[in-house]
Amino acid sequence: MVPLSWYLILAAALFSIGLFGVLSRKNAIAILLGIELMMNAVNINLVAFWRYANPTLMAGQVFTIIVFAVAAAEVAVGLALVISIYRRHNTVVAEDLNLMKW
Amino acid sequence: MNFWTDPIEVSRQWLVGLFTGWGLAADLANILAILLGIILLVVFAMVLDVFLVWIERKVVARFQDRLGPNRIGPFGIFQPFADVIKLIIKEDITPATADKFVFNLAPILSLASVVILWAVLPLASTVYGVDLNVAVLYLVAAGALGTLSIIMAGWASDNKYALVGAYRMVAAMISFEIPMVVALLIPTILAGTLSMKGISQAQNDVWFFVVSPLGAILFLVAAIAELGRSPFDLNEGESEIVAGFHIEYTGMKFGLFYAGELLHAFTFGAFLGVLFFGGWNGPLPFGDKYALIGIFNVIAKGMFFYWVIMWVKYTVPRIRIDHMLAFNWKFLTPAAFALLMVTAVLHRLLLGAETWVYVVFMLAMNLVFGWTVVEILRALARKQRESAEGKPWPAAAQN
Amino acid sequence: MTPQQIIFLLTAFVAVFSAVNVVSTRNMVHAALWLIATLFGAAVLFALLEASFIAVVQVVVYIGAIAIMFIFAVMLTRRDIREGGPQHNPGWWSAAVISVLVFASLVVVLSNWSGFNTVSAPPVPEDSLVLLGKALVSPDAFVLPFEVASVLLLSALVGAVYVAIGNKK
Numbered sequence: 001m002v003p004l005s006w007y008l009i010l011a012a013a014l015f016s017i018g019l020f021g022v023l024s025r026k027n028a029i030a031i032l033l034g035i036e037l038m039m040n041a042v043n044i045n046l047v048a049f050w051r052y053a054n055p056t057l058m059a060g061q062v063f064t065i066i067v068f069a070v071a072a073a074e075v076a077v078g079l080a081l082v083i084s085i086y087r088r089h090n091t092v093v094a095e096d097l098n099l100m101k102w
Numbered sequence: 103m104n105f106w107t108d109p110i111e112v113s114r115q116w117l118v119g120l121f122t123g124w125g126l127a128a129d130l131a132n133i134l135a136i137l138l139g140i141i142l143l144v145v146f147a148m149v150l151d152v153f154l155v156w157i158e159r160k161v162v163a164r165f166q167d168r169l170g171p172n173r174i175g176p177f178g179i180f181q182p183f184a185d186v187i188k189l190i191i192k193e194d195i196t197p198a199t200a201d202k203f204v205f206n207l208a209p210i211l212s213l214a215s216v217v218i219l220w221a222v223l224p225l226a227s228t229v230y231g232v233d234l235n236v237a238v239l240y241l242v243a244a245g246a247l248g249t250l251s252i253i254m255a256g257w258a259s260d261n262k263y264a265l266v267g268a269y270r271m272v273a274a275m276i277s278f279e280i281p282m283v284v285a286l287l288i289p290t291i292l293a294g295t296l297s298m299k300g301i302s303q304a305q306n307d308v309w310f311f312v313v314s315p316l317g318a319i320l321f322l323v324a325a326i327a328e329l330g331r332s333p334f335d336l337n338e339g340e341s342e343i344v345a346g347f348h349i350e351y352t353g354m355k356f357g358l359f360y361a362g363e364l365l366h367a368f369t370f371g372a373f374l375g376v377l378f379f380g381g382w383n384g385p386l387p388f389g390d391k392y393a394l395i396g397i398f399n400v401i402a403k404g405m406f407f408y409w410v411i412m413w414v415k416y417t418v419p420r421i422r423i424d425h426m427l428a429f430n431w432k433f434l435t436p437a438a439f440a441l442l443m444v445t446a447v448l449h450r451l452l453l454g455a456e457t458w459v460y461v462v463f464m465l466a467m468n469l470v471f472g473w474t475v476v477e478i479l480r481a482l483a484r485k486q487r488e489s490a491e492g493k494p495w496p497a498a499a500q501n
Numbered sequence: 502m503t504p505q506q507i508i509f510l511l512t513a514f515v516a517v518f519s520a521v522n523v524v525s526t527r528n529m530v531h532a533a534l535w536l537i538a539t540l541f542g543a544a545v546l547f548a549l550l551e552a553s554f555i556a557v558v559q560v561v562v563y564i565g566a567i568a569i570m571f572i573f574a575v576m577l578t579r580r581d582i583r584e585g586g587p588q589h590n591p592g593w594w595s596a597a598v599i600s601v602l603v604f605a606s607l608v609v610v611l612s613n614w615s616g617f618n619t620v621s622a623p624p625v626p627e628d629s630l631v632l633l634g635k636a637l638v639s640p641d642a643f644v645l646p647f648e649v650a651s652v653l654l655l656s657a658l659v660g661a662v663y664v665a666i667g668n669k670k
Contacts, residue, residue, distance in 0.1 A: 004616065015604075017523070061554070061636075065558065066648055071563075079574040204531075247565075
């Protein structure tokens, strides 16, 4: 069997890569891609914990399904916002959207 | 257990015995036997695919009052081999501005998304790739890969027609996935399982078509849209966008798309047979007992529904994209959800009832439901007509 | 090494490699396609963990809907971000440092946890799918979060349509 630690390290790596994408990317859509990576890392963790702790308790899988729902909602609204901003300001570069900045 | 009831297990044991007799380790022999089984299944699907080309061309010809291919072999049956040779020796063009890797990956993914469906198709009670406990969802997941392959082809071709085709296809496929999932949930509720084998077994006595004819029709309509066949063939739209997403593909790359489309249609026909028309049960008896009869039943149903899909394709003209999406969102999706709820509630209420009571009530519910839908549509149409033509249309009738 | 471990290592390599490409490639459509590869790797891992339902739903929801939406959004907003220009902020190296620090601290914290080196797991019950379904709809378990999630999805649908449709009059 695969040790639990492998899953956790892989999830941590994916989470960090996603974090890097969120922090460093210019394009707002690329930032959302990074967030998706982070959510996937969380999902891998949830399912791995479900498998290795007590597979008769379904909390891990249920949480994963709720994360799916949240991810879908987040992407739908996020991309709608990006497209709306693109229509109005003709840009998707996050740092150009500085209307609320001092 | 003998060969006629369980050929796969018998052959597997024979093969493993043979391999271990050659001095292979037991694990390795097992893996080899399973690998051979997979190859056999895929080869079966692909050989069938070759003959589907012939069937398609022949049937289309008859629909259009032509003869179809009739020169090579009896009834032109070896025509597909000539087609394949032609496709292989054609020049293989990759457009200069195309995204080469994605461009070449798309046709492979397109065919693969169809072939992997065969893994969960139960050909007989003992002959199936794998009895997945989420097989019904697996069907939808494979469809998602198909959507992906089309958008990859459309984008990587760097061609406006291809992109328009891909846009249309994805808009259609994503929206028609919803009624399809709902239609898939109906046999799931009736059988109480997501496994294709379980659903087939649950139809030993009564086909689900008898219990839920509307569900079967819903699945057929959604499947035709998912396949991108006429009247929903906006992705290709020969007369508008030339060939849609596969406009830039030549030779065998186009052949893969074409083969994928035909096999997809047949596979969905077979799944319609499995989900609503009893799978290996009937029309020939003892399908659940003898594997070969079961395989014949499933393939025969697949062929029949393949023919139905072709019949629709060559009879109904293409509809406009806004009509297609409105048809889905304003009619098919609400109707599917309502049907699902009514079916679930009635199924729960009739849980302990006798079979004939159950069937009669379910059938009556479907008839009432269908009648209600038709009446609502008629009232809507009347209202629209009145608002367009003005109220007094007995006067118009007098002319 | 068992076959499972080999499959895990291959999948993990593909997933991490694709994830690095997601955050580093210049072409946004390629980034979305690499994301699909990562998501597919995650689906394989779910299958390896015997969570078949999650694995299939991962493909349906993420690859079939979310990734396709990304590709659409990239195509709809292509005018100003050409593939040529820099795709990262000038301070990207500090982001890299932060990410590496987060990764290191996560690994350190996890390796101090007693369950980190669990190798064996109890067998998955035969009817885990039934258990999952019951957990989602039973009042003693998760019916409330499940319903809230569905309301969230509905409101997101309405909100996305409202935001993206603009002020068409």
